[in-house]
Amino acid sequence: MIIATIIGLATGIFLGFALNVSYPSEYSFYITMALLAALDSIIGAGRAQLEGKFNMTIFTTGFFLNALLAGVLAFLGDKLGVPLYYAAILVFGGRLFQNLGVIRRILLDKYILRK
């Protein structure tokens, strides 16, 4: 599972650099926000997997909905003149670190501290 995640990310990054694909630069900010949410979802999925309560439906819906919400928040913030994307950055960024911390602890428990 985790191996699949890492290989998938690497393949995607390689494909992105190899293929000459681009989108209008005015959307780049929103897509970056969506990417943050997507990364959070993936790290969260890893954590749930390690905790043994991973649910594919929850992951898939969370992935797309969070990405969509982050992008929409950034867009709405731009239109209203209020930096609403801070909310997305704080929540998803904070959860990224939190989930990563949990994953680290689980892995440490599993492979090192148990010895």
Added chain:
Amino acid sequence: MKKNVIIIFVICIIVGFFISVSAKLVDGQHLFVSPNVINDLQTTIASEKTEIASIYKLIDVQRQELAKYKDTYISDSTFSAQLSKELESYKIFGGAIDLEGEGVSVIIDDGTRELLDGEDPNNVLVHDADLLMVLNELKANGAEAISVNGQRLVNSSEIACSGYSVRINRKFYARPFRIEAIGDSKRMAASMVAPESYGALLKEYGLTFEVKISDNIKIPKFSEGFNYKYMVKSNKGGN
């Protein structure tokens, strides 16, 4: 389980793909622009756009104005009168028109005196140089238009020796030479007969040199036609 792994794999590919595409596109630019700055820039752009629009409008207005002016100027009688006046003055300067006015007529002819012993007969003949000197004196004293034997002198007129005749405007003329000049008649006549003048010198040599003041000198137009091959209008500055 296997299906889950595949889905996760595909989703990760998508995320990685977008990460690298974004990185390529953004490359660290405009990441830290505050909404205030964006707002300011948008205001500036909007005001510039309105200014551009108003300038375009101004250009349109000026174009219409210009077209109107052109129309009225071409149809306006005073303007066309002005134009024809200008054209006439150019015609006068260029010798395209018959002229008349106050002036002098000078007749130069070969001398009739007996030659001295061994004297060069050229001394009593009229030469092209004599004519040129007299013409130059006339010009220096206010001649506005000059003809020699009925040939209007323009800027390209030559006076060249050609045996016993003189070539003027590519036509050959023999003595006597009748120079007519429009201008300040008294001044020109005085310069012709002044003691130090070239005319006095010619008289001393024994040539015939007569000056007559006239109120109605007639000078014909230059009728030979211009044939310019080399000069073109300069594009650098000026009109």
